[in-house]
Amino acid sequence: MRLPRRPPDRAPLQARRRLRSGVVQLLCAAGGVVAGLALPSSGVGPFVDGGRLTEPLVTLGVGVVGVVSIVYSLLFGVVQWSAGTFSPRLALFRDDPMVWRTFAFAIGVFVYCTVAAVAGADQHRVSVLVPGAAILGVLVAVGLIRRLQLRAFASIQLAYVLKAIGAQGRRVIDHLYPPRSGAVTGAPSRDAPAGRPHGEGTPGPTPADHAVVWTGRSGVVQQLDLPRLVVAASQADAVVSMTVAVGDTVHEGAPLATVDGSGPPDDVVRRAVVRGTERSFDQDPLLAFRLLADIALRALSPAVNDPASAVDALDATDGLLRHLITRDLDVAEVRDDRGVVRVRLVVPTWEDVVRTGVADLLPVAAASPMVLRRMVRLLDHLLGVAPPAARDALVPIRDDVRSELAEPSRRGAGWTRRH
Structure with missing residues (x-):
């Protein structure tokens, strides 16, 4: 990007x-x-x-x-x-x-x-x-x-809330992800950002790199001041690789980023992080899916038992997923005006979005056939329009949902065993 x-x-x-x-x-x-x-x-x-x-x-x-x-x-x-x-x-x-x-x-x-x-x-x-x-x-x-x-x-009112969440989700999706042209490459993994893996079982930073730790109070990463960070990294001819994503909670002493070589001062990297007490829509595309899933989960709870509201929430999730599938999710690398990579971000993958918006509902929705049928329609449509790289995350979930419909007595056992 x-x-x-x-x-x-x-x-x-x-x-x-x-x-x-x-x-x-x-x-x-x-x-x-x-x-x-x-x-x-x-x-x-x-x-x-x-x-x-x-x-x-x-x-x-x-x-x-x-x-x-x-x-x-x-x-x-x-x-x-x-x-x-x-x-x-x-x-x-x-x-x-x-x-x-x-x-x-x-x-x-x-x-x-x-x-x-x-x-x-x-x-x-x-x-x-x-x-x-x-x-x-x-x-x-x-x-x-x-x-x-x-x-x-x-x-x-539920309809107003779902419409407002969908509008906010579309705004942040349009803001972060460019339209897809041709084949889509999957978004970099949260555990292994493209070009700089730092996940479990992957190589750590080289000796020339140094880690930046968070020294402030614990809080949620609400936004990143990318213009300031890109300019600072460009002036130092370095690459800043974030180890936390927008929406994650950062604690005092926890790793914040890895700077390649003699990059910008650590304080510059820390000041580029806007910390708050709760998640914000501004740069967090996963928040809309999280809220819609929360509404559906609450509607499916035994205390509420309102599967129709869960179906409405799935309708809103379906609209966001259909919009997201048309965007290029490979935005982890931020480049300067010369086209040089200066910042590497931790961004949600397609698997993260599908798991948050759909898969997390399956154990609770197993006893509600109307919700399961809506999930099948949602997944079938996405499989018909999704690029090959995105279908791998949809097929197992669709198979589990169909299994629940065929054998409702299992009540989520297939999903629990698989995941």
């Missing part, structure tokens, strides 16, 4: 997201201060008595804050219910930019109303724009809150 001149990689995106939420709130508050000071002294008529506006403005400002507090309390319950019903790793609504943008706008309205009330309290002639702007701001805030409520209520 050659890194474009304008790299689409959004490795620092998660950190910027937190920064953006704080900056937007600060800008809205600052805008409220400026507008609250400027409009009372405006010469645009008609005019009203400023002293009589103080109480209505304060009431509007406090009312907006009160409504926002109530709504966000309800939304907290919605998020908790969604996580308990679908998956604790599901954070689609919580990470929606609309949540903190609505909060920021409400802060701006509150600040404007308060500042305008104080600034116009001792003025006999205040432009009608002052109450007009306050009323308009409150109406816009109510509209945003209403939209936020509708989105929150939609987030507890």
Whole structure:
């Protein structure tokens, strides 16, 4: 994979997201201060008595804050219910930019109303724009809150959640994998990256290499700042081979990467890793399949016993797999502008995706014929369109599913024995 001149990689995106939420709130508050000071002294008529506006403005400002507090309390319950019903790793609504943008706008309205009330309290002639702007701001805030409520209520509906996960999965697939042209070569193995095997039973780093260990707190690798890493490796004329994948948990003292020769400083490699408390969609194509599998597994649990929802989750998984099969998964090697390999990544293989999205469901789905039939249709279609290199991972799973349909009393014994 050659890194474009304008790299689409959004490795620092998660950190910027937190920064953006704080900056937007600060800008809205600052805008409220400026507008609250400027409009009372405006010469645009008609005019009203400023002293009589103080109480209505304060009431509007406090009312907006009160409504926002109530709504966000309800939304907290919605998020908790969604996580308990679908998956604790599901954070689609919580990470929606609309949540903190609505909060920021409400802060701006509150600040404007308060500042305008104080600034116009001792003025006999205040432009009608002052109450007009306050009323308009409150109406816009109510509209945003209403939209936020509708989105929150939609987030507890299975169809909406599956559609949102599928959209996020397609976005990251399109972002990471180029369209397939001709025959597809399998993605490099997680245990043996192409050109630099480090798995069990394979040669380790040469004496000229040195290992970079993680020195920070334990956490999940959410993203990699590939542009920074490629530039640093190119300047040092070295190759950085990552030993952890996006979505893996890295612990203090654990190997992070192997640098070929006198490469970039270890701190540069560590700073290229964005660590967080949970997985993020930004560069993790396996997360969407993990969430869909979580939903199906929860639906098939004895406590829920809802195989129809598991079939719906398999429908969404089928759509993602059909989209993924059209992409080139061999993206482990990242090249600089000269075409020289500078970074080797640990990326999910086709086997990883199929195991996570389909095979992990088989032991639980063995007692549900309708789910097994849907899995057979999914696998049969993929076998019809998959390149030869990808079929080897599908045939054993399809055979096991058919065996379960033919002998339901075995309840996953074939899968357990084979794997």
